[in-house]
Amino acid sequence: MNLQKRLAAEFVGTFWLVFGGCGSAVLAAAFPALGIGFVGVSLAFGLTVLTMAFAIGHISGCHLNPAVSVGLVVGKRFPAAELLPYTVAQVLGGIAGSAVLYVIASGKPGFALGGFATNGYGANSPGGYSLLACFVAELVLTCLFLLIILGSTDVRAPKGFAPIAIGLGLTLIHLISIPVTNTSVNPARSTAPALFVHGAALSQLWLFWVAPILGAAIAGLIYNFIFAEEVDATKHAVVAKPEYEALPNTSA
Numbered sequence: 220m221n222l223q224k225r226l227a228a229e230f231v232g233t234f235w236l237v238f239g240g241c242g243s244a245v246l247a248a249a250f251p252a253l254g255i256g257f258v259g260v261s262l263a264f265g266l267t268v269l270t271m272a273f274a275i276g277h278i279s280g281c282h283l284n285p286a287v288s289v290g291l292v293v294g295k296r297f298p299a300a301e302l303l304p305y306t307v308a309q310v311l312g313g314i315a316g317s318a319v320l321y322v323i324a325s326g327k328p329g330f331a332l333g334g335f336a337t338n339g340y341g342a343n344s345p346g347g348y349s350l351l352a353c354f355v356a357e358l359v360l361t362c363l364f365l366l367i368i369l370g371s372t373d374v375r376a377p378k379g380f381a382p383i384a385i386g387l388g389l390t391l392i393h394l395i396s397i398p399v400t401n402t403s404v405n406p407a408r409s410t411a412p413a414l415f416v417h418g419a420a421l422s423q424l425w426l427f428w429v430a431p432i433l434g435a436a437i438a439g440l441i442y443n444f445i446f447a448e449e450v451d452a453t454k455h456a457v458v459a460k461p462e463y464e465a466l467p468n469t470s471a
Contacts, residue, residue, distance in 0.1 A: 234313070286431035
């Protein structure tokens with residue numbers, strides 16, 4: 220598959236993640252009596268990844284997340300030369316998703332932009348968590364998310380189940396961290412709504428790039444040096460150390 224088609228798939232997939240995940244928070248969670256709450260928003264994010272993994276995993280690998288792409292580069296599953304184009308496509312897809320969500324949300328009488336599903340720390344954390352707490356949460360959760368992705372898409376793993384493991388993994392991550400940071404683990408997802416809200420959402424955006432990317436890179440190192448199979452010196456052959464393939468190795 221040529222790069223242009225893969226970038227188009229990443230754009231569409233990240234659009235769906237931001238529109239579906241953030242849309243569930245902005246639209247469906249806004250009704251206290253009938254709204255979906257934290258559990259519903261968590262499921263929505265997980266379902267966006269699960270559905271797109273099946274839809275475009277065979278085309279682009281369905282990263283949908285610059286941190287995932289970084290983790291796959293470090294884990295030697297993805298070529299470094301394609302990291303920047305993938306990141307641009309993901310960010311633009313996320314922005315497009317937020318733009319469509321804004322058009323829909325602003326169609327309600329008395330609309331107020333509010334937080335618009337942005338991420339934050341301190342006063343902008345849903346639970347008022349500190350910068351350090353939010354940084355650690357984003358780093359650790361992204362690291363574990365990448366370990367799920369790398370493990371479930373390993374050639375030794377059961378075939379065909381990776382999207383389910385990854386989607387449920389992202390759901391669990393949201394169940395843990397919505398009260399802490401409103402859950403990012405994805406710089407593209409954080410950037411998209413922040414561009415509409417401005418203010419603290421933009422000034423605090425650095426954390427939601429640095430922590431997820433650092434966590435993803437750590438996961439790539441852990442998997443590559445600890446869990447991947449090494450060369451069998453007696454046979455002078457690699458036992459099982461998979462190179463990158465366009466498998467449904469997604470994320471958020």
